[in-house]
Amino acid sequence: MSWARERVGELVTGTEDGRARVSTGVTLTGRAADGAITGTETRQVRFLLAGPQDVAGLNPGAVVGRYPVPGAVDAETDKCPHVEFADAALPWRYTPAANPAAGTGVLRPWLALVVGVEDTELTLAGDFVSLGTEVQNAHPLAAPHPYGHVQRAEGRHLARLLSTRPLAADTDYTAVLVPAVPGWTGAAPVTLPVYDSWRFRTAAQPGGFAKLAARLTPGAADPGTGRATVRYPYLADRTVELRGALAPIGSADPPLDPAIAADLPQHTVPPPDPRGRPVIGPPVYGAAWPPAATVWATGLNGDPRHRGAAGLGLELGIRLQEELVEEAREHAGALAVAAQWLGRLSLGLAASGSLWRRRLPTDPLHRLWLFGPALRRVVTPQGPLAELTVAQGLALPRGIFSTAARRAVRPGPARTALLRGAVDPAEVLRAANRCPRPPGLSEDGVPPLGRRFDERLKEALTSGRLDSRNAVEGLRRFDVGRLPEELREPATALLRRLIQTASDGRTDLAWGRSIEALTTAAAVDPRDERALARARELLEQALKEFGRDPELPGDLIGLLDALAERPGREPPCRPVDLDALAASVTPLFDPTTEDAPARVRVLAGIDGLDQAQPLAPPEVCVGLDRPVWRDLNDAFAEWLLPGAGNLPDDSVNAVQTNPVFTDAFLVGYNTQLIGELRWRNLPITTGCTPLRVFWDRADTASGQRVDDIVGVANWPPGSELGAAGHRPGGAAGGDLVLLFRGQLFLRYPKTLLYLVSAVHGGGVDFDSDPDSAAPRVLPAFQGRIGADITFFGFQDFPAGGIASHWVVLEEPPSGYRFFNDAVSPAGRDGARFADDAFADPVRVLVRGDSMTPSAA
Template sequence: MTDVAKYAFLPWLRVGIASEISEQDALGQPPVKPTECAKLRASIDVTLQLQDVSIADSSLHTEPVAKTAHLIGPGDIMSISRDAIVRTEPRDQVSNFEANCFPYVEFYEEDFPWRYTPAAPGAEGGRRLRPWLLLLVLEDDEYTVTANPKNPQGLAVLTIKQTKINEVLFPHTQSWAWAHVHFYEDLTNTHGTPAYASEVTQRLQTNPDSAVSRLLCPRKLQAEKSYRAFLVPAFETGRLAGLDKDPKDVLAQTPSWRKYSGASDAYPTEFPIYFQWGFRTGLSGDFKSLATLLQPKVLGPKFGQRPMDITRPGFGMDTLGAANLESPTLGLGGALKPVGFQKDAWPKGPNDRNYRDLLAKILNISKDLQDKNSTLLPHPLFFSTSLGYDPIVTPHIYGKFHSLITRLGTSGNPAWVETLNLDPRHRATAGLGGQVVQEHQEEFMESAWKQVGEVDAANQKLRELELAKQVNQALYAKRIAPLGIDKLMHITAPMHRAVLTAGQTVQESVRQSRIPVAAKSAAMRKLVRPGKKIIRRMNRMGLETNGDKVLIHEKMIQHFNIAPETPSTFKLTAAAPKVAPNMAVAVDTVQKAVTTAVNDFQTDKMLVQHALLDALAELTKNQTIPPPALLKTTVAEKVLTSGAIALANRLIDKITTYAFSPTEITVTVEAEMFKEVYGKRSTGKYKDGVLLKRPLGKKETERITSATSLDEVIQYRSILNAFGGAVQKRPGVTSARPIIANLADFGANLWTRLKPEINLHKRVGATIKIWSASENQYVTPTGPIMAYPEFREPVYEHLHKISKDFIIPNCNDIPQNSLTILEPNSAFIEAYMAGLNHEMARELLWREYPTDQRGSYFRKFWDTKDNITAEPSLLNPDINPLPGWVGDLGQNSLRSDNLLVLVIRGELLLKYPNTVVFAQRAKWVTPGKKRTLAGTENDLNNPDFFKFPVIHARLDPDIMLFGFNLPPAEAHGNASDPGWFFVLKERPGHISFGLDEVAGTVSPANDLNHLTWKHFAPNPGTSDVVPCLDLTTANLTAGAQTKWDTLNAADLASYLFRNPVMLARHAREMIA
């Protein structure tokens, strides 16, 4: 859990040379000594120390030079870049801004509002400084905007109507209060200390985005009004410069506006516009004012049902009449009902029961007319003439496809089907589901056909499977089934590695038996073909075994499978392994020779041979002759042993000549020394571009050989060892292997594995998956797939479009700005869902969709897409699949009876749709009496303290529903259980400033964090509201006034900052 965000406000911020201005800000008051005040621009005195050094005596001379530097001020600014502004509140063209809040503009650069102010901070220890900009907010009839007559291409000109000046402008002496710096993190040091300034500088250098500067307008806005905000100069020099007038004789600190104090006043009304935007206020206020309007309510039985007339249903039942029924009207419920609400009992008497029985006969008539054994039928039912052979169309028996019933009143029918069809209230509800399907049949079918695309492709595979199976079965019966074991083994040899028998593959079983693997190979089949000359000759010899004549190409596998101890005239065995020739060289002999060579290579002489060649390659790479001493040293480092070093030194001393070419270096050594080290067989050794040779003798030809290194010999030994290991692994003569005990069963397994109906079913079934039991499962192809389409959107929305009274009966009578708690009406929801699924089943059949009409196409009533819970069960559909319904209507929900629904009606969630709504456990402050919230932000993920909505719904225009997995009784609590609060919390992050709006009069404020607009009324104790905030009119207690008199812009920002608001109401206030 992240920490709570903390902010810090600064009254002003300056960087750079402007920090050196010495003339203090008079805060709009007339100057005491005007002649001592700067005109047009602020200035600073700069003194430079010039130093020179005498050439004659080197003496140092210092001479100060004083200058007055004039700084850029408001009179030098002709426009502002739009990039300097990062945000406006409200945004441009917003139409529902809170009338009790202040508009403002933000700048990216933290010092921007005070950068060109021509003064230093003054008053209250330097904690007040006026910005050089002013934000005005005006209604459309309070101003005009025109082009600058002197410079049409310059800044536009704002002209305020003189009669509106005092209403739209705040006192010019208070402009210091409406600009501040906002840090998005807390500051640890105290304002005004050196450590504070250092911390601010360090924070901004580390993260330039950690703060912004802000300019507010304290205008009191009116609801449902259009306004336009203007950013204009706050100093007269800036105003005149923007209007293309000369400000050179104007005091730099002169403000650009004043309120009129009398008829003779003639203060300016024209201002150049740096930036502007427009917006409109809404009818309602901010989050706090709207939240405080919400009141908890307990709803009565009126909101559980609406009266429904059942006396004229048609189909011949109108004759019963209202006078003959105990219940001529019944209460039709909705998806929600008051907690504990019980529907009217029905039937109440014999006439009501007759009504139900007659309804059952009407619903059963179609089935009864098909029964040839029926002797007494209510036919004609509602006609006085014979119907002949015309079909009779009767009302639906809802749910008959899913429950597999044919008529009502039959023993064994599920209770829910009887209740659904014979209770007029539930039949009407199911009819609503049928109406939804009829109205949206095209879009539902379009979605269904998109889903059936995969089903059609799968069924096409199954049809192709059936064709392939028939063809392959014919081939199998003709070509495979008649084969003997011998031919079967030969023909099926390629598949033996993939066919299992007795827990291992056929290939492995043959390999472990007396039957040679080669006996079933393609080469063997070719060798024993009956048409070959040698095979014909052998067959004519008439070999016999056990009295039967044997042909060589027949029963070969069986003959290999005869055990050695079994008597038989004709046995086949594999050829014995070959014996190595007498003169063959054994691998061991070669390995010993190589090992000896490796050992020889490590003698002093062999080390010297390679060391000298390597040293020559290194030292002569630049084709320069190395001195003998260096050559000896290099070789000594390579050979290390004293014997080798002595031998190498003697060899080096015998070098006679060097010769260089572009590709190699030739070094000549005396013949006897060369022969001593390198032997007599070669006249030279070559390695890495170095040729070391000796002079040739008489009649001797040059024999140059490469110098084989020790690494090469060792590598050769490794390769030889690997080869020897492979040779040693070759199989030798082993003991006799066992036979395959039951060769007939062995072959029968192969025949079975080759059957087309088995192989093709497995192959096709592995490519088709259907969704079942919350996962994709492979099918067993036994017939066409009847997978049904699923519509996962919440269907309460369709019911709401018919009438929101079907969600909450008489919902228009729910009081405005109210909170209440209801619970789901499971029987109503299930009846509606049953009607949806029944009518969809009929529609699918009519459209020739592949269906058995038993699919649960609609199972989701509520909207759960915004459910943030991690518990998967709370995201499930609302009802079980209809074929699995076993209880009565209202007992087949996947959601337990623990669900309650918080109903909120009012403007709060319309204006603040991102409001966080949750339930929070209560705890006792005073046992049995006073409760408060339990848990902290660290417990947000603990359902014992916090619960979040699992369902959401909206009823236009202003009713919001939030469902919680919380039993109503637990939420209400009791004498020992404090119960639960329901909380509405403003989402943090939105920065706003303003004052509360309250009715009537207010008492002097003691807490500056809870000021209202009424605390600034011109006449304290009245209900008047000031049009533009004047800090001097605050109605405060003496203690609060002391703090108020010394405040700065940062203090005021903290008092006016609108903290996120949270409203908590206990469930007992909303449950009877």
């Protein structure tokens, strides 16, 4: 839409003093207290709306977007600068004009976005700006007005003001938001208040993404890019061809000149000293990972091309030794602390083992007495061992293994001075391990319900009948408090019934069930849950059936005699097998075992130890997360891509990685680094390969880093340099790499790049659009060579496969943009211009079969 305004704008009838004049009818209706209408009166009300001169400024948050972003240094010259508003009606709210009839015109906004060169076209001074005639003419106010529009996007309305003036490349601009006043004619400078402003700079290259991508020329590089000819200095007119880390697709090292192969050992293998003394000579690559007599090491040391690549790595190891050693120390972690811990642990285990063998008691019970205070620190899934040995149902009393118990029986103090001899800890444990005898019967054979109760029962037995008075007195003296808490309530209720019955003088009742229940309750062990339940059951049953017992044959004496003859209930108790306990806890304190507590506790806090010799001085194999291609690029960029400086501007070419160079370079780099680390007394394990990352690859699915080589010690002895067995997972070498030289990726570093198959119907067809559902192949690593060469590598993608794929570049999403050079704003309103000038996202497709230099 070209504009938006509140509904009050429909009432505007004209202008007055730069403000909109509104006229509307107002009707007042009078009503009596009972609601009856008493009369009406209608009048026309006229008033003025606020105009631009009444605006002191914009509220914070009124402006929600600016393009180019403030401070941009590479703004596109073919796009319109613009400002976005949260309130869609704001740019037209204070316009001093009536709304045009539907479809008959455009409402000009009261705001304007002006873009100009500061101090030349406009001058900022505090909250005001002076616009020169040139910048006024670049932003004419004549109708129709193409600079403002309202867009309905994502469920909301957004107002936008544009500046359609052409932008020059490599120029600093200032954008100001000002009121569009009538005095803005272009005839003379005008000074206006500024509501918003920001600065930006356009890119050095004119145009945007589409223009930069359109300038790319595929396959324009020299076919020899990635190779260099080097003179062999020891033989006249002899040269070798070296391939860099990036090399032509399908290239390989030619066979070495036989003359060079025969001459090289004279310069790399020093003659032996007649006296047998060691002779210093050139490095032997591979000696750091014995055995050195491998196919790959022989080829590396016997070929000057490979020795040259290894020498580059060795030279970098010398130049960057301080940085590399510091990084290795950081990755090694607390190695010195771990070594100190292990040293102290070894000393402690040796000392404690000696004491253990010489001072440990031979008797199991003496050992148990010695270990006793420490049993509380021995924790099992069921709890501390000290608590389990004195648990309910076991004979050992609580505190038997405490330090207080040890002090109580040790010889010397006054409390043990009168003993006939020293207290034997074994005898103490044996005595404490006996279960207590169960409570005995009273003299008359009745379980001890209470002394007075026993006496009254005895009188009743002697007299031959149960006297009510004696029974009441005896029952009242029964001590219910002696019973377990669970039995007190039913026993009290039963006693009350018995006392009440006896008090009534009734002697014809049979009391057998009640006496049996009370006797059982008095003799029960409170720790025996089953006995408690049985006693409670008897009490409740006697209470429930009280008074229903049939007359017992014979007298009460026979019943009490029968009760007295029942064996007493022995509380549950079993002695602890002290010998077995001592045998089971002894290994827990033995410092000479593999599971000694101190040994386990210390070793658990140290990672990366040799499990076969965990107490040996620790050695580590540090793995540095360092993509070394950057080191090579910083020091010897010509060997990262020989001939890189000859790549044409605005070109895109395909090359491949050179695994032979990578292997040789990393062997040389690691050789120097390992020697430097050992020279500085950093313990490094034999066979370690600290640097295994060359290209900084990442798995496109998981994002995890992927090494370029496995440890050199794991290279198959019969493999050549560059073999698949040197890489994780045995991946084949020669991955595809795309080279872009130009401003495209400098201006748009977030450009999406991928490959998509061009195969249709069983064959390669570049005349058809790629299948939108075809899988995308994303780059796994990328980087920059020099100032303007950007490369992208594709993990495990054979370089030759580029001939059957499209190379796709998608413009990074950057919001809504509008071209300032695509259509003329003349004769267009804001909505039409925005629609015609809208910058659709661009996707560029390049034929893969045109990417190699030979296909140029």
